[in-house]
Amino acid sequence: VRSPESPVVVVASDSFKGSLSAREVADAIARGLKRALPGATIRARPMADGGEGTVEAALAGGGEHRTHLVTGASGRPRQATYGLVNRPEGPTAIIEVAEIVGITDGDGTSAPIEARSTRGVGELVRALLDAGLRRVMMGLGGSSTNDGGAGMLAALGARFLDEAGRPVEPTPAGLSRLATVEARDLDPRLRTCAITILSDVTNPLCGAIGASAVFGPQKGLRPEDIAEVDGVLARYAALTERALGAATPGAGAQAGAGAAGGLGFAARAIGGTFASGAQVIADLIGLDEALVDADWAITGEGKSDGQTLSGKAPFVVAARGRDLGVPVTLLSGALDDAALGALGDVFAGCFALPCRPMSLDACIAGADRLLADRAAALGALWRRLPAARPAR
Amino acid sequence: VRSPESPVVVVASDSFKGSLSAREVADAIARGLKRALPGATIRARPMADGGEGTVEAALAGGGEHRTHLVTGASGRPRQATYGLVNRPEGPTAIIEVAEIVGITDGDGTSAPIEARSTRGVGELVRALLDAGLRRVMMGLGGSSTNDGGAGMLAALGARFLDEAGRPVEPTPAGLSRLATVEARDLDPRLRTCAITILSDVTNPLCGAIGASAVFGPQKGLRPEDIAEVDGVLARYAALTERALGAATPGAGAQAGAGAAGGLGFAARAIGGTFASGAQVIADLIGLDEALVDADWAITGEGKSDGQTLSGKAPFVVAARGRDLGVPVTLLSGALDDAALGALGDVFAGCFALPCRPMSLDACIAGADRLLADRAAALGALWRRLPAARPAR
Numbered sequence: 001v002r003s004p005e006s007p008v009v010v011v012a013s014d015s016f017k018g019s020l021s022a023r024e025v026a027d028a029i030a031r032g033l034k035r036a037l038p039g040a041t042i043r044a045r046p047m048a049d050g051g052e053g054t055v056e057a058a059l060a061g062g063g064e065h066r067t068h069l070v071t072g073a074s075g076r077p078r079q080a081t082y083g084l085v086n087r088p089e090g091p092t093a094i095i096e097v098a099e100i101v102g103i104t105d106g107d108g109t110s111a112p113i114e115a116r117s118t119r120g121v122g123e124l125v126r127a128l129l130d131a132g133l134r135r136v137m138m139g140l141g142g143s144s145t146n147d148g149g150a151g152m153l154a155a156l157g158a159r160f161l162d163e164a165g166r167p168v169e170p171t172p173a174g175l176s177r178l179a180t181v182e183a184r185d186l187d188p189r190l191r192t193c194a195i196t197i198l199s200d201v202t203n204p205l206c207g208a209i210g211a212s213a214v215f216g217p218q219k220g221l222r223p224e225d226i227a228e229v230d231g232v233l234a235r236y237a238a239l240t241e242r243a244l245g246a247a248t249p250g251a252g253a254q255a256g257a258g259a260a261g262g263l264g265f266a267a268r269a270i271g272g273t274f275a276s277g278a279q280v281i282a283d284l285i286g287l288d289e290a291l292v293d294a295d296w297a298i299t300g301e302g303k304s305d306g307q308t309l310s311g312k313a314p315f316v317v318a319a320r321g322r323d324l325g326v327p328v329t330l331l332s333g334a335l336d337d338a339a340l341g342a343l344g345d346v347f348a349g350c351f352a353l354p355c356r357p358m359s360l361d362a363c364i365a366g367a368d369r370l371l372a373d374r375a376a377a378l379g380a381l382w383r384r385l386p387a388a389r390p391a392r
Numbered sequence: 393v394r395s396p397e398s399p400v401v402v403v404a405s406d407s408f409k410g411s412l413s414a415r416e417v418a419d420a421i422a423r424g425l426k427r428a429l430p431g432a433t434i435r436a437r438p439m440a441d442g443g444e445g446t447v448e449a450a451l452a453g454g455g456e457h458r459t460h461l462v463t464g465a466s467g468r469p470r471q472a473t474y475g476l477v478n479r480p481e482g483p484t485a486i487i488e489v490a491e492i493v494g495i496t497d498g499d500g501t502s503a504p505i506e507a508r509s510t511r512g513v514g515e516l517v518r519a520l521l522d523a524g525l526r527r528v529m530m531g532l533g534g535s536s537t538n539d540g541g542a543g544m545l546a547a548l549g550a551r552f553l554d555e556a557g558r559p560v561e562p563t564p565a566g567l568s569r570l571a572t573v574e575a576r577d578l579d580p581r582l583r584t585c586a587i588t589i590l591s592d593v594t595n596p597l598c599g600a601i602g603a604s605a606v607f608g609p610q611k612g613l614r615p616e617d618i619a620e621v622d623g624v625l626a627r628y629a630a631l632t633e634r635a636l637g638a639a640t641p642g643a644g645a646q647a648g649a650g651a652a653g654g655l656g657f658a659a660r661a662i663g664g665t666f667a668s669g670a671q672v673i674a675d676l677i678g679l680d681e682a683l684v685d686a687d688w689a690i691t692g693e694g695k696s697d698g699q700t701l702s703g704k705a706p707f708v709v710a711a712r713g714r715d716l717g718v719p720v721t722l723l724s725g726a727l728d729d730a731a732l733g734a735l736g737d738v739f740a741g742c743f744a745l746p747c748r749p750m751s752l753d754a755c756i757a758g759a760d761r762l763l764a765d766r767a768a769a770l771g772a773l774w775r776r777l778p779a780a781r782p783a784r
Contacts, residue, residue, distance in 0.1 A: 327776035334748030349773030356726030381741030
């Protein structure tokens, strides 16, 4: 048994979106813990779930940052960052869709959603194939597009044609005139490429809980246009599956096909397999190895709610901790009261940033300091509770 | 060593002013702890510091509620509640100045501050003497008055006269014409009465940090009138001390004389002795006995800041806990960031009510539920931390 003053603590939080990256969160928590527990050993393992921060998290344990010039969602060129890591199974690229067609990228959303495309994603995949890579992990979170992944397929050689046989743009607007999909020029190297799709979205491509209906509005799709765009994507998916000779027709209806505006459908259509983003990242960063002889772990995210338990990063950390006998405490920016009962069953205590009534803006602006202070309080509790117990 | 699932937890918080009484705080914390630790034994010991809630806290361990009709600060009659407890040293009355001339009492503040008086306090003391009581504990917090305690002295037989020998009102306005104080009719039973003054205020009666300057404005004293009223109280104090033949002239300058608008001065002038409100209440409620074999204690107050460490209720609980080897965690409505370093040295973790960005109003309105939820999180942390440690 280690001394209560010198625990090994794994800090494995997701980013606090809008305020701190996962690395900044880890730094703040470590600083606070050290204030209360100067003898603690902190193992920072910033987490991600396939959305923004995925490349950063994946590279924390080693690997290289690379950039490649691609076409952004609205058509402008942009330098997309991706990562290269050496895995036992071979060199692996980690790409983030949000780096190419990100919803928080002002330039990427300068065109209306009907004109945005995932072409840049296909351009990057093709460049990776050109470089000899055959393992790609594709984080799907945070996209601004709703093209069903047609842009990516087009960049990889698929052809989308109208009734007259003329090419249409791989965008919702272009696909509304789609009559034929040709796949014979699809890059053949894809067949030997292992594509892992990192996502925690389980929506199908179309319908009431499809990409257009659920994620369209937050990307700028007008409510009155949802039904039409949804129909366009349904037809696109049927034609594409037929052209690609999909092994399992109906992929559009499968869970996750609606991720990243339907990019999930297209990635699966070219042979990709879905995986929990947070689970894959946990493996990449060696979370189990960090936890196995740890005394305690702290995880978190910007806001924790019922969705947290659907495979978000903190849930994965809690699950790994449970398997390894390590208590995992949740320290998030905010907690949804309604989910506290369920969260309380999973975490060794659920805590949040504010130390007094404060606005969201104040919370975001002061996040670094607030987080360190909250971690210090948890450290103070850790230090004194066990110490007092053996005394009796 | 008890099982981590069944700790004995002492819950000894002050009230959260403006939202929950100390009893309500204890109930909410107990409810939350029980959610996470169904096997826990909760010992609720609501605390107070001499202000509002003092009688309630003092009676939690036994004793009787009584009421007596007195004159309120603005002259209207009101039923003041007080407590009677049997102590080893004899039957003891606990009175709260806030019950008689309370600042949160709308009726009591209907007259301007220059016309308010502590006469009702003296009426109650006289009634206690009539009932044969010779032990009085007087909680000074939360008064609306600034009469230097002249009202109380008048009700106990002192006479305040102008140049022409006519009685003046025992109020700031009346005392401005004060020329003579006569004490020969002061109730002689006071000489055999042990008066304990419960206060955590250390201000003197007059001057830059005196009652008028520091507490006057929050009671409605106009800034431009502070100097004049301060001068009135200084003259009143000098004349009163001379009339009473005070053993230690200059009592007005002593720490605490400025408590309750100078009632501290008057209470001391009739033989009262100052005591820390929270320390006395801790003794009255048997806090040490509750702590001695406990595993953990939780304390709190509406807002914790640097003042907390100047003898407020949570500080006293922490000090008792430290002496008895029990870790004491702070769970308050709000924490002042600037004081966190100092608070962190004293408490086994400092925590606050909000679980997300929220307004003060939302915090107050939801205090009961928020408090239970935060206590549940602390309980969850308690339960899992020690359990995981012996495993290695």
